[in-house]
Amino acid sequence: MQFFKVKTVEETFALIEGNIPAIKQTEVRVLEEALHYILAEPVIAKENVPSFDRSTVDGYAVRAKDTYGSSESMPGFLTVTGEVKMGEVPTAKAGPGKAVYVPTGGMLPSGSDSVIMIEHCEEVDTLLNTYKQIAPGENVIRAGEDIREGETLLTAGTKLRPQELGALASLGVATVTVFRKLKVGYLSSGDEIVPYQTETLAEGQIRDINYLTISGLASEWNVDVLYGGIVRDDFEEFKQKARELYQHVDCLILSGGSSVGAKDYTTDVIQSLGDPGVFVHGISIKPGKPTILAMAGGKPVIGLPGHPASAMIIFKLFGEQILRKLKGERMERKLERVFARITKNIPSSPGRSDYIRVRLFEKEGEWWAEPIIGKSGLITTLVKSDGIVEISSEKEGISQGDYVPVISSR
Amino acid sequence: MQFFKVKTVEETFALIEGNIPAIKQTEVRVLEEALHYILAEPVIAKENVPSFDRSTVDGYAVRAKDTYGSSESMPGFLTVTGEVKMGEVPTAKAGPGKAVYVPTGGMLPSGSDSVIMIEHCEEVDTLLNTYKQIAPGENVIRAGEDIREGETLLTAGTKLRPQELGALASLGVATVTVFRKLKVGYLSSGDEIVPYQTETLAEGQIRDINYLTISGLASEWNVDVLYGGIVRDDFEEFKQKARELYQHVDCLILSGGSSVGAKDYTTDVIQSLGDPGVFVHGISIKPGKPTILAMAGGKPVIGLPGHPASAMIIFKLFGEQILRKLKGERMERKLERVFARITKNIPSSPGRSDYIRVRLFEKEGEWWAEPIIGKSGLITTLVKSDGIVEISSEKEGISQGDYVPVISSR
Incomplete structure (x- = not known):
């Protein structure tokens, strides 16, 4: 097998950008x-939106110049000639010295260029006292002002x-x-993994947590998830099950067993699925280093680390970005982040990106991010968390009070 | 009809909290x-999670005290007595002077209390050179350390x-x-409103935008939406259609016509649906003042303003909170906000909460919020926006550079 150098997080995102095309269908x-x-x-x-000049207030359609000089102490006077009904073409005519009642959203009668709000005038019999001067176009949305015919919306x-x-x-x-909607396949592997419904565990067994966390995260991206079940640490069985599922999906996710032996199987299985094969084998990230990304026969394949917390973080970072590219969405991944201030110093190694689970709380109009204490294998730390803080690879850590980006998981 | 005082945003949230119970089913x-x-x-x-003591790394299970004093220059020596396989109970025994290979996630053999990482030791034939001293419990998750039996998870x-x-x-x-999943009913009203599929508009007509925006927002909350169609500004027809839809749903949303006449119908129709009836009639908010909230026979009813932008903002603020309460979710609405710095001064009236559509962009590790210029009726301002900035009622405006809460709509 080809030799792979561990990639940085930034290199991995660039490779995803370059390697994953949108589906054709x-x-x-x-x-x-x-x-x-x-x-x-x-x-x-x-067509134009709106398709006609509309009032944005309840008021009287007038010629703006007829209101010039009007004030509370010196009102102007206009003659009310009728009323506009919603959804109907006005029959009443506006024009010099005239005013027509128009409700919010109603069409402006011809001869008028603005609307004086009912709060700024008073109808007495058929006479309108205007207490304020208004400008042409005031309280009006013109035809095509929102969307113009021929424009790319x-x-x-x-x-x-x-x-x-x-x-x-x-x-x-x-x-x-x-x-069209993506179909994503998910397959767990590992001799120790048993279906999550298993009532009583034999010694050494672990229920298939990643199936639920990863298919849950994928489902949030409007995709259908096909579950391929659990395969044992056996190369032939793993390869056969992976190929089977691969036929029916647009993207295949494998959650590797966490033992050294199983990791090797995952890479070989992925390489067997098609060309060009693996483009990321190992990422300089904590947690989640043993991540594999590949393109096989036009379909992305993701080999996730076995640890539930690592698998979730890797999927949130790279898996979601792969789905986004595959489904044809323009990249705007940064928009899912909030910025928060960190509550304590956290050291980190330059050259490696670290991701820390945090709880968010508000203090004086800012978010603060408090790291959740606990070993990386603990699923409860995920339940307690509102997101993950990123310490990018060029940093040697972050200091209390620093603003840090948080990928939220709310 | 009872006289209603316009409520503040804060009062409205408190009334929602007090008036909307979770569904029973x-x-x-x-x-x-x-x-x-x-x-x-x-x-x-x-049960305990994990159900057994597990290694969090690839390494050798040992007694920590056997590694004391080990260093690169002065390694310790242990005898490797075997290997733990994933998903199996270890047969190899650890204990004084012994080491057993254990993969990540593997069960600790009896006699061991910690795991030395493979990076910090070297196996030569059956002898393990240890280059680092470790503490008891290091690289191990103990049985029940993640979740303890009897604990409320x-x-x-x-x-x-x-x-x-x-x-x-x-x-x-x-x-x-x-x-269970909520069923939400949506009904549009207004003589000027026509089905969105209408190819050519007659003069004065507007397509039913709110049906798509509001049912879209509601769908994001894992509810089923039933569309009741469009009713004309006719009290009897409106009442009959609303009652019909009301029978089949857990929550009814009415998007009122925006004319003065239609507004009155909406209130009367809502009051006719059941007791105790309207509890909010008008909110001190811009945009969205003519909002109606009610409880009728145990079901919330929401009367939205007719303007698309106002309807969306009101639904995001109060409609989503009503759905959250109704579906039994604990209140944590603040978590959906990000904080950003505003790019320009915006005046506002004390006593009224203002909501401004903004585009978010990142600059030097912070979000900045740029107000989107445009009249409130413009649907394109919604398309350009990433969220809405809240200027709370006690403020007289916000100044350039201030940190402001943004409700994101991404």
Whole structure:
């Protein structure tokens, strides 16, 4: 096997960026069923939004110049000629000396260029007293002011959040072309691993924790997870089960046994799945060093360390980024971080990135991050944690009060 | 109708806390299908985790005292008596002068109290040279050190994140009692509102944006959304459609028309659904003042303002909190915020809470929040935003560089 140099965290992210293409298959979905999907094609506006000049307040549509000089002590006077109804084209005409009542969202009648709020005027019979002067365009959204016909509203690679769905709906775009949902396969390996449902453990056995944590994290990314079960530390069995699952998925995750022997199997199994094969074998990171990343026949394969805490941290950092690339989403991973101040000094080795589980609490308008004490194998430290602090590789540690990035796990 | 005083944001949260109970119905789910559900009962550990003393490294199980005085220049010597296999009870015995190879996660053989890492020793034939002294318990997780039998692992009201599922799996808890999934009904009203699929708008018409934004936001909370369609500004029709939908859901959301007439209908329709009725009618907030919150026959009813941006902000603040309470989750809403520094001065009126849409960017290890310029009715300002900044009611504004809380919408 090829010799691999341990990669830094930064190198690993760059390799993911360079090696993982978006899946090819797209599909057309109606908006109600497109939440959190990724646009595969840009959306161009085919009409103006709004399609007509609208009032943003309850008030009277007027010509702004008719209000000039109006004040509380010296009101102006206009004639009310009618009322605009929601969803209808105004029949009343505005124009010099005229005012038409218009509700919020209502269409401006022709002849008017602004709306005076009801708080700033008073209707007495058919006379409107105006107590304030307003500017042309005041309290009005003009046709096309929100979205202009021909404009690119959303680019390919955009994640469809509720607000993007709203913007599409406003344009009458009823369907979108998105990358189809990913299928992710998960396979556990290790002689000591037993199904999590096992009621009584024999000595030395451990339940399959990683299946639940890793499939849970993957599920949060709008993917389907296929469980391949647990394989023993046997090369042929491992290879066969991995190949089987690999056929049916877009991305394969293997949670390696943690023994030295099992680690070697994982690498060999991954190399057997297809070319070009492994591109990261070992990361300069704590915890999670024995991580393997590969591309096999166009599909990413992730070999996670066996420890539950390490596996979760590695998956949150690199696995999620691989899924994001694979599903066609533009990279914006930094947005998931918060910044917090650390409560105590933590030493670390330069050249290695360290990740520390923390509890977050608020003090005087800032987040503080308190490291959770406990050995790395403890699942309870994960339950107590709100996130993980990153100490990047160029640092020799962090000092009490320093601002640190926290990847939240809330 | 009863007279209502406009409530502050803080009063509104307190009223939600006091008025919204968790739903009564619970169900038993297997762990694979319990992600993001809320525990309805505490989980007590029925066994120790780990169930045996485990090594946290690859190394040799020894008695710590046999390594005392060992160093690079003056190694100690032990006899290797065998090897521990993963998932098996060790047959090799440790004890005075003895060392047994043990992989990460392997069970400690009797007679040993610690593990010396392979990096700190060297096996030559059956002799182990130890280059470092270690302490009792070093590199070992003791039985029950992670979770102790009889301990409350998770309390009722806990949201099951991936790490909680992992902790449950480690204990062999295969099923959990959770609050069942909520059904949320959504109904739009307004003569001007037409289905979002409408290809060509008549003058004055607007597509139903709020249905997609609000049902999208609700869906992110692991609830099912039932769409009741669009009703015209007609009291009897509105009441009938609302009552119909109300029968089938745990929480009803009405997106009011924005005209003055429609607003009155919404309140009357809500009051007609059941007692005790409206408890918030108007909030001292910008945008979103005309918000209505009610409890009708044990079910919360939310009357949102008609403007898309206002409706989204109100739902993110209060709607999500109502869903959280209703689904039985303990309140920890603050955790969804990040703190950022504001890029410019923003004035605000004391006594009113203001919410400003912002774009977040990172500069020198901190988040900065840049207000998005645009009138409140513009859906594109939502698409450009990463979150909303809160200017709380006691403030008269915020100054450039101030740290402000941001509710993220990523």
